[in-house]
Amino acid sequence: MISLKGVAKNFGSARILDAxxxxxxxxxxxxxxGSNGAGKTTLFRCLLGEYVHEGRVTIEGRDPRRDRxxxxxLVGFVPQIAPRLEMPxxxxxxxxxxxxxxxxxxxxxxAERMGLDVDAIARRPFVRLSGGMKQxxxxxxxLGRPTRLLILDEPAANLDPAARASLFDLLAERPQATxxxxxxxxxxxxxxxxxxxxxxxxxxxxxxxxxxxxALGSTFAVSLETSRAEPSFARAAGDWGLVAEGMRWTxxxxxxxxxxxxxxxxxxxxxxxxxxxxxRARDGDDEPAATRGSEGADHVLHPAP
Amino acid sequence: xxxxTAPIAPVPSGSSFRHGFAATFxxxxxxxxxxxxxxxxxxxxxxxxxxxxxxxLTESRxxxxxxxxxxxxxxIQLTMAIVPIFILITTVRSLAGxxxxxxxxxxxxxxxxxxxxxxxxxxxxxxxxxSPVIAALGAAVVYGVVRGVSVPWVELGxxxxxxxxxxxxxxxxxxxxxxxxxSVDTAQTIAFLVxxxxxxxxxxxxxxALIRGRLAIEGVVAIAMLxxxxxxxxxxxxxxxxxxxxxxxxxxxxxxxxxxVGFMIWAFAYPIVLGTASALGGWLIFRRGDLP
Numbered sequence: 099m100i101s102l103k104g105v106a107k108n109f110g111s112a113r114i115l116d117a118x119x120x121x122x123x124x125x126x127x128x129x130x131x132g133s134n135g136a137g138k139t140t141l142f143r144c145l146l147g148e149y150v151h152e153g154r155v156t157i158e159g160r161d162p163r164r165d166r167x168x169x170x171x172l173v174g175f176v177p178q179i180a181p182r183l184e185m186p187x188x189x190x191x192x193x194x195x196x197x198x199x200x201x202x203x204x205x206x207x208x209a210e211r212m213g214l215d216v217d218a219i220a221r222r223p224f225v226r227l228s229g230g231m232k233q234x235x236x237x238x239x240x241l242g243r244p245t246r247l248l249i250l251d252e253p254a255a256n257l258d259p260a261a262r263a264s265l266f267d268l269l270a271e272r273p274q275a276t277x278x279x280x281x282x283x284x285x286x287x288x289x290x291x292x293x294x295x296x297x298x299x300x301x302x303x304x305x306x307x308x309x310x311x312x313a314l315g316s317t318f319a320v321s322l323e324t325s326r327a328e329p330s331f332a333r334a335a336g337d338w339g340l341v342a343e344g345m346r347w348t349x350x351x352x353x354x355x356x357x358x359x360x361x362x363x364x365x366x367x368x369x370x371x372x373x374x375x376x377x378r379a380r381d382g383d384d385e386p387a388a389t390r391g392s393e394g395a396d397h398v399l400h401p402a403p
Numbered sequence: 404x405x406x407x408t409a410p411i412a413p414v415p416s417g418s419s420f421r422h423g424f425a426a427t428f429x430x431x432x433x434x435x436x437x438x439x440x441x442x443x444x445x446x447x448x449x450x451x452x453x454x455x456x457x458x459x460l461t462e463s464r465x466x467x468x469x470x471x472x473x474x475x476x477x478x479i480q481l482t483m484a485i486v487p488i489f490i491l492i493t494t495v496r497s498l499a500g501x502x503x504x505x506x507x508x509x510x511x512x513x514x515x516x517x518x519x520x521x522x523x524x525x526x527x528x529x530x531x532x533x534s535p536v537i538a539a540l541g542a543a544v545v546y547g548v549v550r551g552v553s554v555p556w557v558e559l560g561x562x563x564x565x566x567x568x569x570x571x572x573x574x575x576x577x578x579x580x581x582x583x584x585x586s587v588d589t590a591q592t593i594a595f596l597v598x599x600x601x602x603x604x605x606x607x608x609x610x611x612a613l614i615r616g617r618l619a620i621e622g623v624v625a626i627a628m629l630x631x632x633x634x635x636x637x638x639x640x641x642x643x644x645x646x647x648x649x650x651x652x653x654x655x656x657x658x659x660x661x662x663x664v665g666f667m668i669w670a671f672a673y674p675i676v677l678g679t680a681s682a683l684g685g686w687l688i689f690r691r692g693d694l695p
Binding site for chain 1: 419422423425426427429430433434437438504505506507508509510511512513514515516517691692693694695
């Protein structure tokens with residue numbers, strides 16, 4: 099699918115990519131991780147044929163620079179930073195549909211699944227949308243057309259938990275699509291991928307496969323109990339879609355989001371008295387296991403006596 | 404919705420260019436209708452025409468011009484002062500600004516050819532730059548017709564053509580400057596210096612150089628005739644003032660070199676060739692380098 103041979107890129111005297119060799123078979127999902135300035139975005143721009151570079155990049159045997167329209171029709175791209183497009187949302191959707199031979203209705207459906215009502219914002223300039231709305235629309239524009247390669251640069255950075263869950267579902271519906279997803283942190287995207295490539299100062303310093311139980315499309319029924327009412331916790335739990343019954347909170351978390359959710363719980367460890375997380379696909383029941391004992395529960399936590 | 408493995412239709416190169424060009428052209432227009440620069444730009448010309456009509460559309464004779472002819476001459480001379488700098492600055496701000504704001508990274512990650520995108524934007528920008536200038540002129544003519552003032556149709560058509568040629572040059576130069584630079588500040592500075600150089604090379608300044616004996620007359624005339632502003636200025640006077648009396652003795656040199664018809668052809672052809680060369684040069688530079 100993708101082949102990079104000796105890809106190098108300099109900006110002045112700074113070497114941003116240094117002889118990158120990488121083969122990515124079709125259908126593989128790669129986490130491209132690394133700190134700021136590691137070269138992730140530069141690598142993406144080389145893949146998109148936007149940068150002149152040393153070495154050779156091919157996607158399905160074609161050069162993205164020379165055969166850009168043919169290659170880029172295969173590619174859905176979500177940038178890390180939303181562009182400051184002054185055009186109305188409707189005009190942007192029409193433009194993407196026109197040049198990518200896509201159907202504008204498909205993009206609209208995807209946007210709705212991301213929780214974005216495109217009819218309501220069609221006349222608003224893209225630049226005036228909130229960060230989350232921009233991100234949702236960019237994802238819909240990338241996934242709402244027939245592509246075989248997804249290049250996603252920090253795609254979930256500005257999304258709320260519900261939109262993140264929708265994104266994970268949408269990616270799960272494309273098991274045969276090749277994906278390259280970048281992030282500063284592996285825990286953000288570990289469950290989305292089956293291979294991790296880490297860049298450091300323009301070189302590959304890690305290339306490993308990932309086996310993760312939290313597969314794309316899985317969901318966890320969660321239940322937790324707090325020892326007291328706390329407004330900040332209630333707000334955050336509400337953002338995660340949890341519903342309160344007294345001191346008990348219940349809801350559903352997207353599988354790929356569970357590490358982030360546990361991070362949220364850890365930040366409120368002093369409040370949490372009990373926690374259960376049950377993989378609903380494995381359990382076959384919506385009822386959190388902790389309410390029925392620990393059977394079927396993937397994670398059950400109780401405070402030490 | 405499309406299945407993830409849906410076959411991708413082959414893209415014929417011809418239709419790909421047409422699609423990309425047409426879509427980019429439409430987008431450039433749609434975006435400008437929301438932009439403040441376009442609203443101000445259009446308002447300037449309509450206000451200008453309005454003022455000229457209110458205060459200038461009389462049958463009094465000034466320097467041999469009367470009625471709508473005088474209004475047209477004044478409008479065209481004012482246009483020459485406003486249009487070049489406005490087009491240069493807004494064009495380079497828009498393109499270099501888009502590059503800085505991540506627009507190039509995103510849009511050029513879509514399946515649109517570089518040529519289709521570049522020339523779609525170029526012609527979109529050209530239409531945007533030309534339409535308020537021509538529309539305001541059209542409004543003046545309609546007003547004149549309604550008032551029963553005689554309309555100098557031949558002169559009007561000639562001057563509209565000259566205006567469009569001049570706008571073409573400056574849009575082309577704006578795209579060339581944008582391709583050569585990577586920041587808004589640099590692009591604006593270069594655009595301003597280009598405009599300043601062209602203004603300094605207008606006939607009055609050259610006349611000063613001539614009087615001081617620093618340049619031979621052939622050199623002065625050559626500089627003037629290669630300056631698109633001067634070509635426009637002289638060309639726009641030619642029909643209203645066939646002997647170029649307003650230019651003084653310089654007119655003899657102009658007529659000796661070109662002849663009257665020859666200069667009219669030059670006044671159209673040179674700006675179009677220069678604008679095309681600038682736009683193509685910008686495209687060649689742009690496609691060879693890093694896009695974002």
